[in-house]
Amino acid sequence: MSRVTIQIIVMTAVTYLVRILPLTLIRKPIKNRFIRSFLYYVPYVSLAVMTFPTMIYATNSLWSGILAFGVGLFLTWNNASLPKTAVACCLTVLISEFFLIH
Amino acid sequence: MSTAEINTKENQGWAKFREGQRDAVPIGLGYFAVSFALGITMKNAGLTPIQGFFISLLNNASAGEYAGVAMIAAQASYLETALMVIAANARYMLMSTAFSQKFSEKTAMIHRWIIGFVLTDELFALGIRQKGYLEPKYYYGMMSVAMPGWAFGTMFGVIFGALLPTRIVSALSVALFGMFLAVIIPPARTNKVIRNVVLIGFLSSFLCTLIPVIKDLSEGVRMITLTVVIASAAAWLNPVKEDEL
Numbered sequence: 001m002s003r004v005t006i007q008i009i010v011m012t013a014v015t016y017l018v019r020i021l022p023l024t025l026i027r028k029p030i031k032n033r034f035i036r037s038f039l040y041y042v043p044y045v046s047l048a049v050m051t052f053p054t055m056i057y058a059t060n061s062l063w064s065g066i067l068a069f070g071v072g073l074f075l076t077w078n079n080a081s082l083p084k085t086a087v088a089c090c091l092t093v094l095i096s097e098f099f100l101i102h
Numbered sequence: 103m104s105t106a107e108i109n110t111k112e113n114q115g116w117a118k119f120r121e122g123q124r125d126a127v128p129i130g131l132g133y134f135a136v137s138f139a140l141g142i143t144m145k146n147a148g149l150t151p152i153q154g155f156f157i158s159l160l161n162n163a164s165a166g167e168y169a170g171v172a173m174i175a176a177q178a179s180y181l182e183t184a185l186m187v188i189a190a191n192a193r194y195m196l197m198s199t200a201f202s203q204k205f206s207e208k209t210a211m212i213h214r215w216i217i218g219f220v221l222t223d224e225l226f227a228l229g230i231r232q233k234g235y236l237e238p239k240y241y242y243g244m245m246s247v248a249m250p251g252w253a254f255g256t257m258f259g260v261i262f263g264a265l266l267p268t269r270i271v272s273a274l275s276v277a278l279f280g281m282f283l284a285v286i287i288p289p290a291r292t293n294k295v296i297r298n299v300v301l302i303g304f305l306s307s308f309l310c311t312l313i314p315v316i317k318d319l320s321e322g323v324r325m326i327t328l329t330v331v332i333a334s335a336a337a338w339l340n341p342v343k344e345d346e347l
Binding site for chain 2 (some may be wrong): 007012020021047060061077
C-alpha cells in the first residue's frame, strides 16, 4: 500500500472517531441543566464564529464579501428561506464583482 | 398496524427523504464549489483525481481534509497527520454531543453510525433545525445530494482546477455562509439570548483575527475555544427553561 493511501486511511479513521464517539456513547437524554443549556447554545455560537469574519474574506473582493454578508443578514432577519438566502448571497457577489473587479 | 397505516408511514418516510434532498440542494452546490477549490489544493500537493475523490467521499470535512492534505504534501508522519486532522475536526465533537440529544432512544443505533460518518457543519445545521427528534430518512435525503457534490467537486477540482472562471468560484464560495445565516438569524430575532450569543460570536471571532498571537492559532482551535467559552457563559447566565429544550 502506498504512503498516500495509508495517510488517507489515517485521516478517515481519526475524522470518523471524532464524529462518532459522542454520538454513539451518549444514548440517554442528558439531565444536567447546565449541559443541556450549553448544548442548546452550541450550534448558534459555532455557526456564528464560523460565518464571521470568514464569509467576508471568502470572495475575490473584500467589498463583495461584506455586501453578501449584509444582504444575508437583511434577508434572514426578514425570515427569508435558506435556499433563497444562499442564492441571493451568491448573486450579490457575482453582480457586485462586475463593478468592483475589472 | 394495518397495511394502510404501514403504507402511510412508509410514504411519510419518503416524503422526509425528499424534503432532505430538496433542503440540501444549495448545500450540494456550495459543496461542489468549495471542494472544487480544495481539489486545486490537492492537485498542487501531487494527489490524483481518484485520491481526491476518495479523501472527500470518506472524510466529508473541509478544514480536516485541508489539514490532512497539507500534511501529506509536507511528507509528515502518520502521527502528525492524525493530530492535525483531529485538531482541525475537534469542533465535530461538540456537534456530535449536541446531535446525540437529537436522536430518540428508540431509533436504531445503526442510524447514529451512518449519520455520524457525514456529520458536517451544514448538514448538522439543517438537522438540528428539525422540530423534535431527527428523522434519519431526512438526513439520508440530505446525504444523497450533498455527498456526491462534495466528492465529485473535489475530483473535478483536481482535474479542471484552472478552467472555471474565478468569478463563479468567488460567488459560490458564500453559499454556505448564506445558509448558516438562515439557520442562526431567524431564531436570533425572536430570542434575545440567542441574539446576544450570535452577536458576541461575530464580534469575538472578528477580534480573534486581529489580536497578535491569537490570530496565528489555527481556525479550528480558535473556533472551538470561542464556542466553548461563549456557550458556557450563556448556559451559566441564562440556563434554558425545560420547556424550551
